[in-house]
Amino acid sequence: MIPQHIGPIDLIPLVPYIAIASILGFILTIVPGLIWIERVVIALMQDRLGPNRVGPRGLLQTIADGIKLFFKEDIEPKAVDKKIYYLAPVLAMIPALAAGATIPFASITFKMDDGTIRTLPVVAGNVNVGVLYVLAMASLQVYGVILAGWASNNKYSLLGGLRSSAQIISYELAMSLSIMCGVFISGSLNLAKVVESQAGPIWHWNVFQFYGLGFLATCVYVISMIAETNRAPFDLPEAESELIAGFHTEYSSMKFAMFFMGEYASMLAVSGIATTLWFGGWHSPFGSIDHFVPGAVWFLAKIGAIFLVYVWLRASLPRLRYDALMSLGWKRLLPFALAILFGIAVVDTLQTPVEKTPANVENASGRTSDPMSAI
């Protein structure tokens, strides 16, 4: 519990700024750690040593790699479209960072000056259309990859870019539909309200709601989120055995590092959305008895668990063939997600008692309650 004022400073308007600063700081600093975790865990799964030379347990290996990339010669191939070639890595990173703006990752309880107690979500933009904002940013994600593939003037890069655009458009449909399932269960497009609707013990989380339908929708979301972030087994845009390195073949030094950062930032963003929509956001699985661990820690733990699933899948599954990827997206996931959405809508309609609120009666009788009439 924090007082509303510290000295003359009112803390409540500062919450969004704290949220922006912590999201940007967190994403930009955690990426080397994530890369280290990924390499160590994959090494464990494949029964080999992994990074172990630089620092204790190879912990400083990613930092050494970062320094190397920073000081490496910036090679620019001859026949590239220069402006777009330099624009692409930036475009790959910005949407991923921006998507964090509507994800609430903790809650703060304030003791107001008049003695009342108010709990606020820590989120940069607590807007009514948070889910749509996240979808918009996810749909802009693809530009970096497409433009990198085209501007490089290399046929492997171009193939990578083309594959990526088709893949992301296809899986965006299944992802949007499964997100809509989550919105349906929670009854709000505001991500902070989505999290608040899942308060309480673990079976209040959306993933366990609606007689298993929530779980199926979560599965669809997780599959399409892996495809959206171009990670194994859906990493066809880079597919080193067919396309050398796909869209970033011609990129070196810091530009390559920015693609790398963008990939991990978008993984963090989609994991954050998964946590928010399905796994209860900042709530602890033990419900109201848990007052000791702050919400941000639970949020981080859930994101970390999803990241480990990413690594686990990468270590265990082979890459899909391109036509198999397309038929999975369009012929399996999309109809399946539609069916789940339909099922959730049916269950929700059956559960909602018909109530005669004044608004209903008014609407039935005529055009009296025109919400646009004020305009």
Added chain:
Amino acid sequence: MNWELLFFWMLATVSIGSALAVVANKNPVRSALFLVTNFFVLALFYLTLSAQFVALVQVIVYAGAIMVLFLFVIMLLNLGAPESLRERGGLQAPVAIVLALSFLIAISGAGAISSGLPKSAATAASLEKGGEVEAIGHALFNPGLPWLFAFEVTSILLLVGVVGAIVLAKRRA
């Protein structure tokens, strides 16, 4: 000068500049990119008019989906040599000038007519409400309002489009 006006002029500059660049650029990929910029700025315009929902749908549908397909097709056709695309002669330029002039006259005429009309009773708060998802949903799905029929007819139109695409794809295979 207040902030809103300043913001409007900034957006207007970027919007008109990118729209001109779409037409003036010889490289089709760059043209498409400027079109994306233009759509994005349009979304920002909607945001300044407190239409959050329309703004984000604009980004998702136009900038995120339709323009990606545009780029996909441009790259697939690999329109590399812009010179071969240039049309010689043709009626394009005079027709474009006539159309642009008549559009300009229509717009300024509409401005002149509407300046004589009574001012809308909307306040900032009521506009804020009207742009929210709830308000748009109520307006679209309320049987008492005239928009439900148009909405359902549009959905049938989209369904026809989807079925048509499948029929065309099946015939070729």
